[in-house]
Each structure stands twice: as C-alpha cells, then as structure tokens.
Amino acid sequence: MTVIKEERIGGQRLILGDCREVMPTLGRFDAVVTDPPYGIKRDKGVGVGGSGFGGKRGEAVEVRRFRGGWDAARPAAEVFEAILSSAPCHIVWGGQFFADILPAQGKWLFWDKCQTMPSFGDGELAWTSLSGDAVKQFTYNGSGLHAKEKARSHPTQKPVALMEWCLGxxxxxxxxxxxxxxxxxxxxACQRLGRNGTGIELDPEYFRIACERVDEATRQPDLLIAPPAAQPVQEPLL
Ligand SMILES: C[S@@+](CC[C@H](N)C(=O)[O-])C[C@H]1O[C@@H](n2cnc3c(N)ncnc32)[C@H](O)[C@@H]1O
Structure with missing residues (x-):
C-alpha cells in the first residue's frame, strides 16, 4: 500500500505515505522544495504553544512533546536520485548533511536565524540545483517579536516566510x-503564492497537522495573489 490517505485542500494535495514508495507513482513536477530528515536526531525536544516563547508572564503555557523517531538516519542515496529525477530544479534544506550525496553545485541558500545564543547555529543551509553560484541569504528571526508564527508543531518546522522566499x-x-x-x-507557502503543491508525510499526526495548516491558509488568502486551482485527480502511474 503506497498511499495510505490523501487529501486535496485548496490547490494542494497531501499524501500520507512513505515517499520512497509514493514518489515513483507521481510523475514529474516543475520543482522539488523539501526538508528531509538530517540524521542528527533533531526529532527530540518539546514545543511551546501560546503567545511567544514561554507565553506572557504568569500565563500557563502549553508544552507539547514532539513526535520523534524520524531523524535517526538521513535518506539513502536512492531517495535523492528519485528527488533529482522528479523535477528539473530542486531546493533541499539541510543541504550540508547531504553534500556528499548531492551533485557539487554553486548556488546555496542560507537562512540567517538572527541567533543570539552562542552555542546555537547561526542558521541553516539549502542545497539547490539552480543556476548561478551566488549564495543567497534570508534573514528572519522565527522566534522574535515580529515572527508571524509563534508556536511550532514540528521540531524542524520552517517559517512560512522562508519557504515563500525559496519559491521566489x-x-x-x-x-x-x-x-x-x-x-x-x-x-x-504554495497555497499562499498560488502554486500547486504535493506533499508526502509518513507520520499520521504530522500529516493531520499539515492538513490543518493548509486548510487555515485557504481561509487566509493573500488578496494580491490568485489562489491556486484545485489539482486534477490523476490515476497513479503504477
Ligand atoms: C525535517 S522534517 C520536515 C519539516 C518541515 N519542513 C516542516 O516545516 O514542518 C522531515 C519530515 O519527513 C518525514 N519523513 C521521514 N521519512 C519519510 C518518508 N520515508 N516518507 C515521507 N515522510 C518522511 C518525517 O516524519 C518528518 O516529519
């Protein structure tokens, strides 16, 4: 069984399943934009809900333990081969963890997290297959005062603003x-920018959260951008 469950929300297609089985059945896309497991056990830890990190003084904050187990190992080389053959261009976050597998390439993206803790990393890197050799930087403090998303549902959740920048x-x-x-x-980000995204997720709880977030995005459209048309239902290739 490749596709366990599928939802179409707005112009987006969300698939619960193992991408190693599902990807070969989907055909080609214009681009792959993704953030694979890094193999460094980033699946551990807790998330804090409410308004800002720790909430307002005296307020109870909701502390959630993230669902783990998915970052024990990075994807095998065959998975990256499947990613490369799925589209003509690619943006892969956590690129430094896969630099020995992905082709040597000039254009890297850097997300500067405006980190002030000396023991934390300054940001994250994305490998791309885009032409050019200039490193491009996006500066965004995802947990700062002006951050749009105050609570995370996933330990490696990227800011929507970062993914919108990538899609640019x-x-x-x-x-x-x-x-x-x-x-x-x-x-x-695809829903907000009028693109048709297809996402695959193995964990049912993260799949549920993704459906909820995309649904919310359909209800908060960017008024300057036409929403994406619903994707046609296509029979699987295999
Ligand atoms: C680094 S996280 C992506 C986080 C995402 N960028 C976000 O903003 O929430 C990688 C995700 O891949 C999922 N995953 C791991 N192996 C998978 C597989 N074989 N097929 C589909 N999803 C998988 C994990 O459950 C995890 O949620």
Missing part, C-alpha cells in the same frame, strides 16, 4: 513536490 527562486514552477512534508510549511 523558481517563479515559473507551478507544480511543487515536497516528499518530506512534515507539518506542511512548503504547501502553506
């Missing part, structure tokens, strides 16, 4: 694949 590098890509969808940030 593939302006003509109408169909986007994220085979490691997590909490659905790539698809939220």
């Amino acid at each position: 590098f593939v302006p003509d890509a109408e169909t986007i694949l994220d085979p490691f969808m997590g909490s659905g940030t790539t698809l939220v």
